[in-house]
Amino acid sequence: MDLIRGNIFMMNSKNLWLRVAGTIFGVVAIFHLLRIVTGVFVLIGNCPLPVWVNWMGLIATGFLCFWLWKVSMGKSGAFSPFIRLFKTRSQ
Numbered sequence: 379m380d381l382i383r384g385n386i387f388m389m390n391s392k393n394l395w396l397r398v399a400g401t402i403f404g405v406v407a408i409f410h411l412l413r414i415v416t417g418v419f420v421l422i423g424n425c426p427l428p429v430w431v432n433w434m435g436l437i438a439t440g441f442l443c444f445w446l447w448k449v450s451m452g453k454s455g456a457f458s459p460f461i462r463l464f465k466t467r468s469q
Contacts, residue, residue, distance in 0.1 A: 393450045400446030403439045410436040 410432045413420070420427040 393452070396446050396450035400443050400450065403446065404443040407436055407439040407443055410439060 412418075413432045414429060414436065417429070
């Protein structure tokens with residue numbers, strides 16, 4: 379197997395990096411969820427970080443994780459969920 383030419387991976391580098399980024403966003407989403415469930419107190423400087431910040435972070439990173447994995451699998455275009463949303467509203 380030739381590691382330099384990428385024969386081990388059966389996908390192109392774009393899909394590989396989309397999956398890497400999606401996995402990173404998924405890990406961050408899990409950390410947000412863990413903080414919400416455990417209620418760990420977080421201070422930034424002298425200011426406490428409210429839990430609603432983690433809810434927003436969970437929604438954003440969870441969506442990005444799902445979206446990047448869906449795009450990497452090639453089942454739809456990058457913005458197809460948004461296009462379908464606007465098409466149904468205009469009809």
